[in-house]
Amino acid sequence: MLTGDDTVCQNVRMSIQGGIVGKMAKKNIFSFYQMKEKGEKITYLTAYDFPTARMAEVAGLDMLLVGDSLGMVVYGYEGTLPVTMDQMIVHSQAVRRGAPNTFVIGDMPFLSYQQSVTEAIESAGRFHKEAGVDAVKLEGGRRVAAQIRGIVESGMLVMGHIGLTPQSSAQLGGFKAQANTAEAAMEIIADARAVEEAGAFAILLEAIPPEVGKVITETLKIPVLGIGAGPHCDGQLLIVSDMLGIFEAFTPKFVKKYASLAGEIVTAFQEYINEVRSGKFPEEQYCYKMKAGEAEKFRELLSKSS
Ligand code: KIV
Numbered sequence: 001m002l003t004g005d006d007t008v009c010q011n012v013r014m015s016i017q018g019g020i021v022g023k024m025a026k027k028n029i030f031s032f033y034q035m036k037e038k039g040e041k042i043t044y045l046t047a048y049d050f051p052t053a054r055m056a057e058v059a060g061l062d063m064l065l066v067g068d069s070l071g072m073v074v075y076g077y078e079g080t081l082p083v084t085m086d087q088m089i090v091h092s093q094a095v096r097r098g099a100p101n102t103f104v105i106g107d108m109p110f111l112s113y114q115q116s117v118t119e120a121i122e123s124a125g126r127f128h129k130e131a132g133v134d135a136v137k138l139e140g141g142r143r144v145a146a147q148i149r150g151i152v153e154s155g156m157l158v159m160g161h162i163g164l165t166p167q168s169s170a171q172l173g174g175f176k177a178q179a180n181t182a183e184a185a186m187e188i189i190a191d192a193r194a195v196e197e198a199g200a201f202a203i204l205l206e207a208i209p210p211e212v213g214k215v216i217t218e219t220l221k222i223p224v225l226g227i228g229a230g231p232h233c234d235g236q237l238l239i240v241s242d243m244l245g246i247f248e249a250f251t252p253k254f255v256k257k258y259a260s261l262a263g264e265i266v267t268a269f270q271e272y273i274n275e276v277r278s279g280k281f282p283e284e285q286y287c288y289k290m291k292a293g294e295a296e297k298f299r300e301l302l303s304k305s306s
Contacts (some may be wrong), residue, residue, distance in 0.1 A: 026101045027062055029157060029201045032148065033064075033136060035234065036223045042235025044225050045243070046093045048074050052240055053098025063225075064099055065137065065237065066092045068107045069166070072153060072249070073241040080166045083109040092131035105159055106133040110167045113138050117150035124158070125149045126280045137204065139165035141191020145198040152199035156237075160195030163229065164207035175252070177228070179208040185215075192224075204237060205229035228254030 044063040047053040048070045071083040092106045106127035113120035124136045135157035148158045165180045179185040202223040210230025217232050219222040226233030241247035245260035275281035
């Protein structure tokens with residue numbers, strides 16, 4: 001287990017309005033190892049844009065994932081396969097700007113790392129050089145161990161991701177829960193060990209039963225994050241659009257909705273439509289005023305010009 005000093009530079013945390021609300025240390029890998037050791041849960045959420053990242057930082061999230069799930073929840077694709085490196089970089093840059101003091105992880109999109117170790121290092125490097133992320137995440141266990149090792153040996157941090165891996169959902173028969181037989185659970189555990197041995201600083205488990213999540217969390221020294229992997233993991237991830245009730249195309253079993261914003265947003269849009277159509281909006285308070293006496297002068301000039 002790596003150890004280290006958690007007293008990284010004290011950065012200023014800004015409120016949504018831009019005021020200073022307090023000081024917080026940007027977390028690093030040692031913070032996460034210590035949290036695992038002390039049994040403190042790690043809070044982890046996806047973010048794809050500046051305002052969400054800013055709100056997440058103000059709320060105090062420990063980690064943010066710029067997930068390739070943006071393919072579905074931002075771009076409306078049916079899955080994550082069409083997502084490109086260029087899209088991931090642009091969104092990671094926005095999240096970095098919104099959450100400069102939060103640990104941000106860039107999600108390696110389909111075919112940005114599978115083909116070779118060199119490709120994996122180059123893609124991870126782009127995330128770091130162009131978007132200033134703190135780490136990258138990639139999907140797969142034993143079959144991507146060489147890529148994880150290559151990125152780590154190049155000096156970067158990698159989070160593994162096993163269980164339901166959306167980029168290979170065709171091989172899994174769709175977006176289905178994994179490890180629901182004893183044999184399949186043993187395979188997942190072998191993948192988890194391989195990811196740790198390859199040098200990943202943390203691992204994400206998606207859509208597996210809690211008893212399997214528990215064994216992996218207790219077996220590995222690195223922090224184990226879960227999304228649909230039960231309560232025993234060292235931390236929890238949710239997709240921000242799911243938990244806020246913005247993305248409604250489908251809702252996985254593991255999603256707890258903390259808000260239902262889609263309904264509220266549609267209501268606000270309808271109110272706006274009604275007020276524009278009826279002429280109620282914009283009321284006087286939303287209009288700019290001419291300087292004192294200028295409106296009269298303006299009317300005079302207009303009458304002379306006609
Ligand atoms: O892209 C993403 O948001 C993810 C989660 C589904 C785990 O990888």
